[in-house]
Amino acid sequence: MIPTRRLLGPVAPRSSYYQSDYTQGPSLIRARKPFLVKNLLTGAAILALTGSIYLYTIKAVAQDNFEDVTVPDAPTQPAKTPNVGTSTITSGPLGK
């Protein structure tokens, strides 16, 4: 199978170090070879650092079990409000 990219041809003149399907040519692979291991190690180190920061953050947040917030046993009753519900007016013109 020929990749579709190769059939379409190059879009713009570009570095001869890449093949027509935009993969690295042998010379570029050879030129990058001395740095491959070091670059992979650096990449792994950076990934490990960001990953560890992420995991630590998740863990640190997950640890907060809201101990400092006092939770009452029963739901609090709302304060008695006047003029609501059955009439409790006992005096005045409306009083019975």
Add this chain to the structure above:
Amino acid sequence: MDKSPSPSMRERAAAIKRTAYCPHPDHASSPQHVKFTCSDCGVPTYCSEDHWAADYENHILICDALREANEDDHDLRSGRFFPEFEYPGEQMDEALINFTNWDTFLYTRDFRAVNDPRSLRQVTRLLTYPITIASFLHELSPYNLRHRLTIEGLKSVSALRYTLHPPKTGGGKDMKGIRITPPPVRIFMLGARAESSLPREVWHQLTHMFPISTFHLVFIGPESLDGRSSELPAPDRTDSNPFGAIVERVSHNMKISTFVEHYHTLHATGTFAPFDPYFDCFVLFHPGLGHPGSAAEWENTLPKLLETKCPVLVTGYTENDMERDVNWINDKCKGEFDMLLEPGENRFKSLRWDINDADPTDLSQGNWGVWSFRGKRYEATRKDVEEV
């Protein structure tokens, strides 16, 4: 090789048969010229098929390299288009050159991609000469104090780098931009053979790596015009040109002079004096200092080289060749010279194998090894005067 379609290769095969001797141990006392051509590598290496078969275990070690060298020679004569021999222009200020190895160098110098190993061998065979010099002199050199360069070596190359990498002066092409320019860096190539006939654009690569400085390449040696006398007839010796030097101006920042003369003759006349370690450098490409055939000639030149106190960069074809040169220098002038670059393999050696016509089993690579020395400098010391 002797059935090659190329006449010059057939001549070469005939030359090998005329000069080379069979390496089979039977011929230790009675040497015999080679006649038999190995069918794998195509190079005549033995006197008969029997000896070839008997000594095959030794031949198999070099057979692949011989075949490669033979194919590369044919490739050069094939008349194909050589895209690898197109060289890039000046290096951008912002782009740094990576001198780690050939591949990183070609990539950072913006060469066209050389994907084929054979093309790489052909192009490194030519570029090894200027790049070996540049890899020693450039500020991004792979040789440093942790890697082969000695303290004395750092002193010498720092002086040259001071000239080769000058600060920007703000100079330009108009009247306002006129600045005093320093004299060119002179690189003397003694005992020049193949390097003096390299295409000039190959030597011009040197200036592209040091765009602000100027160069004067001086090829000196009795063989420096070999094979080119028809193309460049040496001028007559006149009062203004007493040694019949050929001067070529390659560009505004490079001049090339060729002297068909021994260096010690020129040195005695003071043509190039005074020498300045900030501007001058000697390069000896495979000089064969310790080779029995050429050591006698170098013996006159060596004291003159040490006298100049300029760095001398030396290369060798093989490890043995280089070690023989180092030992010879150690023999001749122990204590009179400082090692600048410890002998070792050259990062920018030619990747192509070269067949020695006089002995096809002796394969070599151009500029395989590189090392450097300089005449010892005696610093002024204080001597306490005895009180009377």
